[in-house]
Amino acid sequence: MAGPASAAAAASAHRAGLAAAGPHDLTAFPGLARGLDLAVLRAIAAGVDAAAGPGPWTADEVADAFAAAERHRWIPGHWIAALCDEGMATARGSAFRLTAPPRRRDLSAARRELDRTRAALGYPPALTAFLLRTLRELPRLLRDEVSAQALLFPGGDTAVAEAVYRDNPLSRYLNAAAADLVRRLRPADPAGLRVLELGAGIGATTADLLPALEGVTAEYRFTDLSPFFLDLARDRFPQRFLRFGLVDFSTGLPDQKGPFDLVVAANTAHNAPHVPRLLGQVADLLAPDGRLLLIETCREPRQSLTSMPFLLSGRVPRQDPRAGTERTYLTRREWREALHAAGLRLLVDLPHPTDPLDALSQRVLFAAR
């Protein structure tokens, strides 16, 4: 697939994505996503104010005020940087202060705005409940008395993860576009396609891919770092061509026996300490003309500031373009460069930069060896 063929594939995947997203006014989404981000940030400012007062303080003094655990001490500084970016805090040297100390009624307004924008973006109420829970628990999260994972999967319940990775218009767009792209694959080997999914998690993308691959697939290797997700998937997916395996891709992929016709990594490849290296290892596992399907984020959404940073604390330091920064994700340009450096040819990159969904910063990248 190259040139006009990939343009046709992109157009078809985009149509499939829009159909799955449902009857929403997507042109309103950039403004709504920004509203949600700002509401979360206002609530974080109120949390900082409650612990440390309106300032001036240094980032370290805020970490002290929260009695933050050693591994999480960087997080208040990360929030303060976001508050400064949005004009909610100002800096003088290494000291900061909140621009307008939050009042009780501002916090109630932020919570209402958070729920309004969540609903208008088509996320289930579970997302509001989760965000409010993390906001309430910020002090205990920082002290490491409760983990972000425990709040994300309370009692093993996957409703929040489903809300974030599946049950909303943006995820429906991405997962349906991905399914449309893989539906076109035909096995070179008459035995059928061999597929490897990395960091498959709750299977939010897998659930759309499996029906698209049914009938042409010999083996779909569903892998993750955590046995919890493998057990969930064994219960959830009946397809006989599924195989399961524990794989930590941050240490390479030496045990995976290629070649694979398709490798999938949805919302997970950014966990690699060196993304270009991971993509190079994936490229080595692909059959000639095999495909890599990525769903990835290109900018940290502020709405994730009460959870994502806690999941990152203590991880192996990033050794790629993110080295020395607090960035979780590569930029769109860095993702494209990393694919290129791995010898992969980008065929489809959706949504188009002029599409309103582009502002939500998650994308489907489909590349060929």
Ligand SMILES: C[S@@+](CC[C@H](N)C(=O)[O-])C[C@H]1O[C@@H](n2cnc3c(N)ncnc32)[C@H](O)[C@@H]1O
């Ligand atoms: C945000 S979730 C996305 C899950 C999934 N792709 C989905 O769409 O439902 C990220 C997943 O990546 C997995 N993960 C994180 N780091 C990993 C690693 N180094 N190797 C393998 N899996 C990893 C986590 O266990 C989690 O299931």
